Amino acid sequence: MKHPHLQLSTEITRALNLGAPVVALESTVITHGLPHPQNLQLARDMEKQVRDAGAIPATVALLDGKIRLGLSDEELVRLSESESTLKVSHRDFATAIVQKLNGGTTVAGTMHAANMSGIKVFATGGIGGVHKESSFDISTDLKALADTPMIVVCAGAKAILDLPATLEYLETMGVPVVGYQTDEFPAFYSRESGLNVSARLDSPKEIAEFAKAHWSLGLRSAVLVTNPVPEAEAIPQSKMEPFIAKASTEAIEQGIHGQALTPFLLGRISELTKGKSLKANLALLLNNARLAAEISKEMYTAKKAWAI
Numbered sequence: 001m002k003h004p005h006l007q008l009s010t011e012i013t014r015a016l017n018l019g020a021p022v023v024a025l026e027s028t029v030i031t032h033g034l035p036h037p038q039n040l041q042l043a044r045d046m047e048k049q050v051r052d053a054g055a056i057p058a059t060v061a062l063l064d065g066k067i068r069l070g071l072s073d074e075e076l077v078r079l080s081e082s083e084s085t086l087k088v089s090h091r092d093f094a095t096a097i098v099q100k101l102n103g104g105t106t107v108a109g110t111m112h113a114a115n116m117s118g119i120k121v122f123a124t125g126g127i128g129g130v131h132k133e134s135s136f137d138i139s140t141d142l143k144a145l146a147d148t149p150m151i152v153v154c155a156g157a158k159a160i161l162d163l164p165a166t167l168e169y170l171e172t173m174g175v176p177v178v179g180y181q182t183d184e185f186p187a188f189y190s191r192e193s194g195l196n197v198s199a200r201l202d203s204p205k206e207i208a209e210f211a212k213a214h215w216s217l218g219l220r221s222a223v224l225v226t227n228p229v230p231e232a233e234a235i236p237q238s239k240m241e242p243f244i245a246k247a248s249t250e251a252i253e254q255g256i257h258g259q260a261l262t263p264f265l266l267g268r269i270s271e272l273t274k275g276k277s278l279k280a281n282l283a284l285l286l287n288n289a290r291l292a293a294e295i296s297k298e299m300y301t302a303k304k305a306w307a308i
């Protein structure tokens with residue numbers, strides 16, 4: 001069925017019709033999360049990771065007020081270079097549509113568009129959550145995770161957040177937090193946080209089976225898969241803490257809040273760590289794209305077997 005505001009590329013329409021593995025990718029990381037030109041390189045590399053692992057990437061973004069799934073390379077370039085893009089979460093879709101704007105979709109925004117299109121697996125860097133600077137600043141990502149049935153692969157919640165509060169919220173909302181080959185909730189730049197996941201699973205196949213069991217019970221929440229940043233690029237939590245604290249204090253002093261807070265903190269931390277956190281961010285994004293592709297292939301295989 002066609003939706004007037006949603007536009008899928010031919011490749012993705014065909015893949016979804018065939019039940020082939022498709023992985024949704026977000027675009028706030030391109031428009032607001034990373035500096036140029038690393039953002040463009042990352043967007044291309046994420047798509048390549050998904051393809052190399054045997055699935056089809058569906059980068060989600062708004063272009064000229066249309067919700068698009070699957071962008072051409074020229075469109076990725078346009079998105080990565082554009083300076084006046086909107087950060088699109090649930091409440092911003094209609095703004096972008098009526099004003100015909102370009103925008104990067106957040107985790108919440110991407111989940112919504114992917115779910116409308118029938119995509120079941122999505123890869124991102126780190127989800128949003130409860131901010132330290134204000135306990136009222138709770139990312140729409142958490143609400144989307146509470147009510148969108150989708151496997152979301154991330155490297156934990158961003159370390160700039162109040163992680164215990166974020167995990168409590170997910171528990172309240174009934175969102176399983178799966179550790180991929182780990183018992184510990186990863187903290188984005190770091191592999192450790194001292195906090196537990198609700199289940200540990202060690203293979204893409206187990207994750208696919210887990211999600212099916214969860215949804216078979218009529219539960220509608222996401223399955224959040226947390227995949228620790230690769231060891232080579234990981235930064236120990238104890239090293240990150242002072243940088244995060246400094247960036248957070250600066251945000252409060254400068255009165256930065258709302259949608260601008262996350263991009264400010266990520267940018268400042270990258271400066272304070274002399275680019276080390278940026279390297280970790282890029283590595284974990286690619287790592288998540290690969291795992292999401294592997295999971296989506298298991299979903300595909302299982303679906304085919306079931307159809308026979």
Ligand code: PSU
Binds near residue numbers: 027105258259266281
């Ligand atoms: N992960 C990254 N970089 C990012 C984000 C996540 O590595 O830029 C984005 C995601 O799109 C996420 C958003 O949904 O930050 C959260 O923003 P907020 O805290 O304002 O909800």
Ligand code: MN
Binds near residue numbers: 137138139
């Ligand atoms: Mn927020």
